[in-house]
Every structure is written in structure tokens, then in C-alpha cells.
Amino acid sequence: MIELKNICKSFVLGGEEIKALDNVSFNVKKGEFVSIIGPSGSGKSTLMNILGLLDVADKGEYILDNITIKNASDNTLSEIRNKKIGFIFQNFNLLPKLNAIENIQVPLMYRGIKHEESKKIAYEYLEKVGLKAREKHLPTQLSGGQQQRVAIARAIARKSRNNISR
Numbered sequence: 001m002i003e004l005k006n007i008c009k010s011f012v013l014g015g016e017e018i019k020a021l022d023n024v025s026f027n028v029k030k031g032e033f034v035s036i037i038g039p040s041g042s043g044k045s046t047l048m049n050i051l052g053l054l055d056v057a058d059k060g061e062y063i064l065d066n067i068t069i070k071n072a073s074d075n076t077l078s079e080i081r082n083k084k085i086g087f088i089f090q091n092f093n094l095l096p097k098l099n100a101i102e103n104i105q106v107p108l109m110y111r112g113i114k115h116e117e118s119k120k121i122a123y124e125y126l127e128k129v130g131l132k133a134r135e136k137h138l139p140t141q142l143s144g145g146q147q148q149r150v151a152i153a154r155a156i157a158r159k160s161r162n163n164i165s166r
């Protein structure tokens, strides 16, 4: 599902080259849960940015669900990211003017799912994270843990398997 081969990424700052990733290779299979651990500055965020298609490697190969991520335009990367990747950020990054349901709906609507259907899916996932009674709450009206659960629902929300029409 995820294959990385010899990924390298360097940053040049003030004439000095920093090798953030030096020949990183690993695979993650479907259904596997993986944690990336390491000291501060060891390249975790750089690696996550590449895995999440927010940045591209200098060298090496990244294959995500049989798609080789190479020389893709920003638009193509955004489209793959929207369809395949869910982010839960440290600070949640919920949209402040949208309530819980609307926040979950956003990536679904970018995926081309119509408003009414995306709302149904959003309810389903809000219920999964135990926040059915908080649908109309804005992020500032939710506790930190509740905001995190909305962010989780947003990251994992998708059409149910028996309901996929592509």
C-alpha cells in the first residue's frame, strides 16, 4: 500500500546542506498501524510531509496504492491527498467558522460527494466518535478532546463500503 525506496530529502540553509532523510526505505501494508519515533530533528516531520504529499522527495521512489508519486503537479497531488490521506494535526486545524458536522463534510465535498450525502456520512462518523449531540457546536465550543475527535472523524470519514459508486 505504501512503498518507500531510498527516499532522500535535503534542505539548504545559509549555504549549508542538511540531510533530513538519507535513503529511507520501508513498506506499510494495508491494515498495518505504524508509528514513527525518533529524536527531535531526526526527520519525522519531513517524512510525514512526503508521505502525506505535502512535500516531495529529492530522490527515491514513493508508491502509494500502486500510484508512483513522481513529477505530479500540485493539483494531482492535492487530488490524491484528498482521496487517500486523512490528517489529524497536533492542533486539530478545524475550520473555526464551521460547526462539527460541516468540518467533517469539507473533504467529502472536495471529493465530489453532494451536500446531502456528505451530511449523512458526516453524521455517521460524528456518531462513531461519540459526539452526536455536538453537531452544531463550533470548534471553540468544544473541549480539546472533542475537537480532536471531530478531527479524527474528518480524517476517516468516507462512503461506506457497500455504498461506493465511483
Ligand SMILES: Nc1ncnc2c1ncn2[C@@H]1O[C@H](COP(=O)(O)OP(=O)(O)O)[C@@H](O)[C@H]1O
Pocket (backbone or CB within 6 Å): 011, 012, 013, 018, 019, 020, 038, 039, 040, 041, 042, 043, 044, 045, 046, 047
Ligand atoms: N524547511 C527547512 N529548511 C531547513 N532545514 C529544515 C527544514 N525543515 C526541516 N529542516 C531540518 O531537517 C531536519 C529534520 O527536521 P524534521 O523533519 O522537522 O525533524 P523531526 O520532525 O524529526 O523533529 C532538522 O535538522 C531540521 O532542522
Ligand SMILES: [Mg+2]
Pocket (backbone or CB within 6 Å): 044, 045, 046
Ligand atoms: Mg517534527
